[in-house]
Amino acid sequence: MLTRPRIRRPHVALTITLLCMLIPLVSCSDSGGSAPTSPSSPATSATAAQEARIVIKDFRFEPADLTVAPGTKVSVVNEDSTPHTVTAEAANAFDTSTIEGGKTATFTAPPTAGTYRYLCDIHQSMRGTLTVR
Numbered sequence: 001m002l003t004r005p006r007i008r009r010p011h012v013a014l015t016i017t018l019l020c021m022l023i024p025l026v027s028c029s030d031s032g033g034s035a036p037t038s039p040s041s042p043a044t045s046a047t048a049a050q051e052a053r054i055v056i057k058d059f060r061f062e063p064a065d066l067t068v069a070p071g072t073k074v075s076v077v078n079e080d081s082t083p084h085t086v087t088a089e090a091a092n093a094f095d096t097s098t099i100e101g102g103k104t105a106t107f108t109a110p111p112t113a114g115t116y117r118y119l120c121d122i123h124q125s126m127r128g129t130l131t132v133r
């Protein structure tokens with residue numbers, strides 16, 4: 001017969017939910033006291049010989065906004081068939097001069113921190129920003 005009543009245990013689900021909420025809290029307070037805040041030393045100090053890259057494709061700089069350390073060598077890969085340049089608006093900051101289609105050029109980021117806007121000298125609607133810091 002179908003006389004057996006359905007046993008519902010909403011409190012079980014509730015208990016599990018509460019446990020799930022408590023566990024992260026516990027582990028959080030655990031690691032907060034014991035975890036040292038110096039896991040960054042080897043990774044960041046190994047960035048002395050930095051390299052960065054800008055790809056030109058479909059008349060666009062990718063990424064259009066790039067952040068590098070002072071003096072970083074930046075490769076510029078022209079994937080278009082048209083020649084382009086990466087030329088800083090600030091005089092003498094950096095300039096690849098003409099990069100023929102399919103070629104790669106390199107320039108050195110300025111030694112001084114700052115935000116440097118640049119453009120393609122041939123197609124001056126092509127613009128990007130190099131941030132040095």
Ligand SMILES: [Cu+2]
Nearest residue numbers: 084120122123
């Ligand atoms: Cu161009």
